[in-house]
Amino acid sequence: MLLVASFSQAEEPVCTQRGDPEIPQMFKDGDIMLGGIFSFHNSWKNRRDSYMDKPLPLQCTSLDFRGFQFAQAMLFAVEEINNSTDLLPGISLGYRIYDSCGSIAKSVRVALAFANGNEVVSQPSEVPCTRPAQVQAIMGETSSSPCMAMATAIGPFHIPMISHFATCACLSDKSKYPSFLRTIPSDYYQSRALAQLVKHFGWTWVGAIRTNDDYGNNGMATFTETAQQLGICLEYSVSFFRTDPPDKIQKIIDIIKASTSKVIIAFLSYMDLEVILHAFSHHNLTGYQWIGSESWIFDSQTAVVDKHHILDCAIGLSIPKAHVSGMREFMLDVRPLNVSSNEMFTTFYETLFSCKFKQSKSSSRNQKECTGREDLTEVQNSFTDMSLMPIFNNVYKGVYAAAHALHFILSCNKTCNTKVQLDPFTILQHIRTIQFKTKEGEEVYFNENGDPAAKYEIINWKPRENDIVEFVTVGLYDASLHANKQLHLQNESITWTQNSQQVPVSVCSEKCLPGTRKVLQKGMPVCCYDCIRCAEGDISNITDSVTCVRCHPEFWSNERRDACVKKEAEFLSYEEIMGALLTAASLFGTCITAVVALIFFRYRKTPIVRANNSELSFLLLFSLTLCFLCSLTFIGRPSDLSCMLRHTAFGITFVLCISCVLGKTIVVLMAFRATLPGSNMMKWFGPAQQKLTVLGFTLIQVMICILWLTISPPFLFKNFKDFKDKIILECALGSALGFWSVLGYIGLLAILCFILAFLARKLPDNFNEAKFITFSMLIFCAVWITFIPAYVSSPGKFSVAVEIFAILSSSFGLLFCIFIPKCYIILLKPERNTKKYIMGKGALK
CATH class of the missing domain: 3.40.50.2300 (Response regulator)
Incomplete structure (x- = not known):
């Protein structure tokens, strides 16, 4: 309605109202x-206006x-x-x-x-309209x-x-x-409070009904935004207005019937709620937990309208209770409403007291006559x-x-x-x-937006006898406090739908327990997911985890996949059977070597001992003892020191051993050459030269080991790759060139010794030591040739066992092939332990 200026024929300004006055x-x-x-x-x-006449x-x-x-x-x-x-x-x-x-x-x-008022005003020309x-x-x-x-x-x-x-x-x-x-x-705070309320009770799958106006649509938009931030999903969000046709309301009912959520967020005016309650009661839809906005949650008339107890045990936000002294008494006095010329007062009075005045146009014989002196205290209605x-x-x-x-x-x-x-x-x-x-x-x-402070009481409907509903305050919400302290609830005081004391469950998918992770279901909201067990080595230690976390390399997941436990360190130990057997074999070899040494020492003056260079024999027995004992350095928990010791000790002791065998082989060859006419070979390879030869060959290996330890020594390495649930403690080589140089040098001496022994195998002695050296070197080379692929392909502690086995096998091969035949003659065939028999000049009868 506007007052507009128009001009009459006399050009006099007149303010004329358009439309009917209010x-x-x-x-x-x-x-x-x-x-x-x-x-x-x-x-x-x-x-329906025809636009032919002025609308009424x-x-x-x-x-x-x-x-x-x-x-x-x-x-x-x-x-x-x-x-x-x-x-x-x-x-x-x-x-x-x-x-x-x-x-x-x-x-x-x-x-x-x-x-601008409603009066029709005519002003003089000099006065504005x-x-x-x-x-x-x-x-x-x-x-x-x-x-x-x-x-x-x-x-x-x-x-x-x-x-x-x-x-x-x-x-x-x-x-x-x-x-x-x-x-x-503002509903900005109420909507956020409702979302926090839903989150508090663990509901992640809810439905929503709203009034199709600015109140419902804007309020629900804020709720939806906050709910998404809190991990809450709306299964459905429907809107309607009280004047909507019945078929639209029926569609809403069908949607709710087909839903699985058990919580309904109702952002409705109390007038629209009455319509939806009627539809719910007609279809006997009960058992839902209603969450209400302040527009209806504390309105007792809504409870009166809910004759089928659809809203029983609803919970929602309410404006804090207030008391204004004298207001109740004033409001129940209807006389101030009897304004002169107020025709509506008659309708109000008749409706309030359910009576009719005589002069009323709508008077009915079925209603009592109004006297104007009715007592309001005898009336029970929304007023x-x-x-x-x-x-x-x-x-x-x-x-x-x-x-x-x-x-x-x-x-x-x-x-x-x-x-x-x-x-x-x-x-x-x-x-x-x-x-x-x-x-x-x-x-x-008022704040800068014209709003008051946002404080709410949380109301719970508790049905009593005679269809009376009691509104019980079960909590508070104060938006001015810190986010973690805004919502305060007394959970034990809340009665839930169908008078249950248990919080209803409304989720699309059950919580994923620790040890599992959430995987979204295709085409469904984020609240609908499957729980997949974490893979080996991964854990999740919280409920509803979206990812599984990989354990630290030194840890592994337990059976439930909810904690990382320290991996078992695997190495060849003395306690396990394989380690104990190898230790026993090593000690057994050491003892046999010691026994052989004692036998040789006891019969050191016999021809068979003296003929085979007793000094080199004792040095060889000593080196074999070291070979047997060095295998023990491979057993037990490795460390940086033991890693350096085991490889260098193995390399040096075996070179010492092979050097002694090589020296004995050279002595055999020289002795044979010395028997030839005009030969003085033995004077060039006497005891001193033999010792220097052994020392020289050994010093070369010592130099190789020193260079290896100086440049890139072996070190303790934690192997996480070969076994997922174990840590393999092994010795890394450091410099692979150093390791293979040590092995290569041993192999070179062994091959040289084998060739020389092979050449001297048919010398004309009854007890030709070259034959036994040839056979021992054959065994030694065979063992170490097969060791290389077995060592490379064996995982973890088995590679160590292969190396120990190679050491023990080659050591036993040298010991048995070179010394056991001599011990056999010394102990069991003493008649052959003569110079004459050894030189091949006599035969036993």
Whole structure:
């Protein structure tokens, strides 16, 4: 509705109103006027306009006592301020209160009526058509969508608009709604609180129903965003409006029937909730855990409407309880509503007391006659229900906020400066920054977005006898606290759906226990997954882990895959059977060698001992003893020191051993050459030369080992690759060239010794030692040739066992082939232990 300037034939400016005037349902004159807009009706008759005639005014239906209660709360605050000597002394507040019917279009018309009035005015040519606003502040509306439309329409006029129940977070945008304020918290906080509430109880698979308006859609959008951040999934999210056709509501019912979630988030106005409750009861849909918004969770009339106990044990957020002394008594006095020329009062009175006045057009014989003196204390309906006292208190605080701002602008002390020109923009600026306490001690202020502090009580519906529902406070939510402390709940006080004491379960997939990880199901939300056991070596030690963590190389996963345990270190130890057998073999060889040495020492003066170079024999027996003993360095837990010792000791002792054998072979050859006429070979290879030869060959190996240890020595290496669940402790070679040089040198001496012995195998002695050396070298070479592939292909401690076996085998081969035949003659055939027999000049008979 607008007042526009037009010109008559006399060129005289006339301000003419377009459209039908809006008549306030409640009116009272005052020095300063406040506006109010509430839904005295919650619906209207739909009509189809032909656009041939002027549309008729909106015809409101379904009288709603809640709107009258809000109006009464505003009147109470106005009357209390007018009777106060401290606030606006000498100034009377008046009001204009309109019915919006819950219609956005009608709300905008009323808002424009507040801005420019309804009178048809004709002004002189020198007076402009525009006039000051008819009210200094507006209380209302109740719903978010009408508030958005109104705030958009009157925003340019800067008229403060204070809502008591419009919670849409979108209204906090001051760039769009600069003049809008409210005394109820924004749904931004409520939606986040609801998401945290759902998360607290472990529900990750929920459904959602919302009113298809700005309140429901914006509130659910914030809830969905927060829920996703908290790992909560919506199985479905449906919207509807109370005027939707039945087939749409049936589709919603079908969706809920087919769902598996057991928790329903209801972001609904109480009027829409009544419609959905009727549909639920018709299809006998019970057993769901309802989570409610503040619009219905603490409304006792909703509990009365829920005759089939669909909402039993619901839980949700409520505006904190409030008490305003004297308000209840004032609201139950309906006389202030009997405004002169208010035809709606008759309808209200007749509906309130279920009676009819004689003069009423709709009087019925079936109803009692109204006397005008009915007692409200005998009536039980939504008007006498004071469960919405926190919202009535919001209306009360809104009126007082405007009054305190006016008090400051008018410089009121004992009197007010009535000469001050009131400007809506100035009033708006002061209301934004106002801070005061009500008579009950409640602090009132607005933040930069025009919102109050966000605090909620958490309400649980507890059904009692006679279909009575008790609203029990089971927790608190305070958005001003730290994120971890905002939500406080008393879980043991909550009664769940179907009067259960156990928290209902609503998940798409059960929790994945430690030792498993989540794998999303194809085409499903993130809350639907399968639990896959972690692979070997991986663990997960938390519930619902999305990944398995690889254990440190020195650790391995246990059987349950929920912890890493230290890997067993594997090495060839003395305790295990293989290690014990090899140790026994080594000691046995050492003992046999010692016995042979004792036998040789005992019979050192016999021909067979003396003929075979006793000094080299004893040196060879000593080196064989070292060979047997060096195999022990390969057994037990390795270390850097033992790794260096085992390879160098093995290389040096075996070179010493082969050098002795080589020396004995050379002696045999030289001795044979010395028997030839004119030969003096033996003088060039006497005992001293023999010892120097052995020492020289050994020193070469010592030099190789020193270079190896200096450049890149063997070291302890932890092998994690060969076995997944074990650590193989082994000796890395350091320099492979050093290792193979040591082995190669031993092999070179062994081959040289074998060749020389092979050449001397047919010398004409009865006891030709070259034959036994040839056979011993054959065994030695065979053992070490087969050792190389076996060593390379054996894993872990078995490679060590192969090396020990090669050492022992070659040592036993040398010992048995070279010394056992001599011991046999010494001990069992002493008659052959003669110089004559050894030289081959005699035969036994």
